[in-house]
Amino acid sequence: MLTRSLTAVCLAALLATPATLYADQITVFAAASMTNALGEIETAFEAETGHDLAISYAGSSALARQIQQGAPADIFISANPGWMDALEEDGLLAEGTRRDLVTNDLVLIATGDAEAMEIEALPEALGDDRLAMALVDAVPAGIYGKASLTHLGLWDTLAPQVAQADNVRAALALVALGEAPYGIVYATDAVAEERVSVVATFPADSHPPIVYPMAMIADHNTGRNTEAAAEFMLYLGGETAREAFAAQGFGTPADN
Template sequence: MRRRLFLLACSAMLLGAAPPPAGITVFAAASLTDALGALGRAYTQATGVPVRFSFASSSQVARQINGGARADLFVSADSAWMDEVQRAGRVQPGTRATLLRGRLVLVAARGTATRLAIRPGFPLAQALGARGRLAVGDPAFVPAGRYAQAALTRLGVWPSVAGRLARAENVRVALAYVARGEAPLGIVYGSDAKVERGVRVVGVFPAASHPPIVYPAALVKGAAPQAAGFLRFLQGAHAQAAFARFGFLPAR
């Protein structure tokens, strides 16, 4: 992975002459922590431009941006929170684009024996046991939780587990609940499961069971000029290949 990121950094130099180095601040969904962190370091190594990140649920970072927080680039885990920022007039016109897509998966702690086939009416509540809870991002405001609720509703399972949720402030917290054994099962993105050694994937939710999982990105109004170069870098073939290694799907 280090060699790949070094080559990726070298490729960033081919983006063209860079302006004088200045910091870029990226507000992004928590599920992007590992991938964007690695790409940010590669970009800085290649260009000398520092890239700083603020990771949280898409709802939290969207509200911070709308509240006036200083940010250059916003990457959301769904379209709804990007729409909120755009309606508030905080998105730089003409810069919004879908950066990535994702999968929704059911996970259990590594070493456990739970087996479930994800299909209509599957016995999720029974698999939780008498007192177990299902770890999810809070469906009230976390995109991963919204996708989870949509999928379980489509599959006819939601009523049996709606009162048994371990509601997390973002998807990475939900992932941690399962990895630490605090919840027997959880619903997260496939990319989250890929970077957490303490969990295993029990099953993948059918794409048709929930709205498409998309990651829109856009420059924030008033962004530093260097931010446009970083966004182009993230959209390029080398960065997209790195995202794939972290478990994301291409935008198309």
């Protein structure tokens, strides 16, 4: 459910439009881990409204930097609060539109059909092979993974064997293709890929909470589609979107 402040902002934007809303394109910058869920939501939203969604998927860090450089995004969905905080500090978010959309879990995956294991056994199981992770100092999935391994006392041992990928879906692909036997991704990524199996889930207290905030980008950065973007923000809080997120393994923030 949308917060009252966000609902008010979105409704105000909608009421400012003519009585009959026209079809428009909405540009969404979204974390790569949202690819499957948003793909399903995109199809339903376009069929119901006639609007066109143009969704760019990448690591949250890359997307945030593009917005900082003036990329014409209407909505940004980040895989962690940090990059959204950076845009807010720069005055790039439309006031009152930010909210937490979904939550996620961090898991250890293996190529093929593998048995469950203790995370502490990973160094021995890995041997001389590589551990696939998203960029550990920039991409949220990599940041969370490094934090968790550090908390568990494994980072110093495993760091030399980490194969860093540009985003979490690229790390997932390394494991799916057998180029790395193990990887750290979100639970939702594992659901989307039949060629990998989840062998362990990282303790929730071993890393910061995995929360995906979203917000509309301020008018001076996009200058278009405010009404249509507001409509999509409301749609993301509705039943169709919630079902799509749940089917992919996303959770609901406590304040929603």
